[in-house]
């Protein structure tokens with residue numbers, strides 16, 4: 001029973017499953033796309049600094 005974490009959209013405040021909202025690119029960028037309003041944010045910086 002794996003529970004999907006939810007993310008809250010900064011545009012519409014809607015909740016969506018993390019696995020459906022985030023798309024990882026091969027260049028390590030992550031694109032967030034809201035499942036509710038379809039707004040998207042590119043090039044999210046990961047907080048994992050080296």
Ligand SMILES: [Zn+2]
Nearest residue numbers: 009012034037
């Ligand atoms: Zn939204």
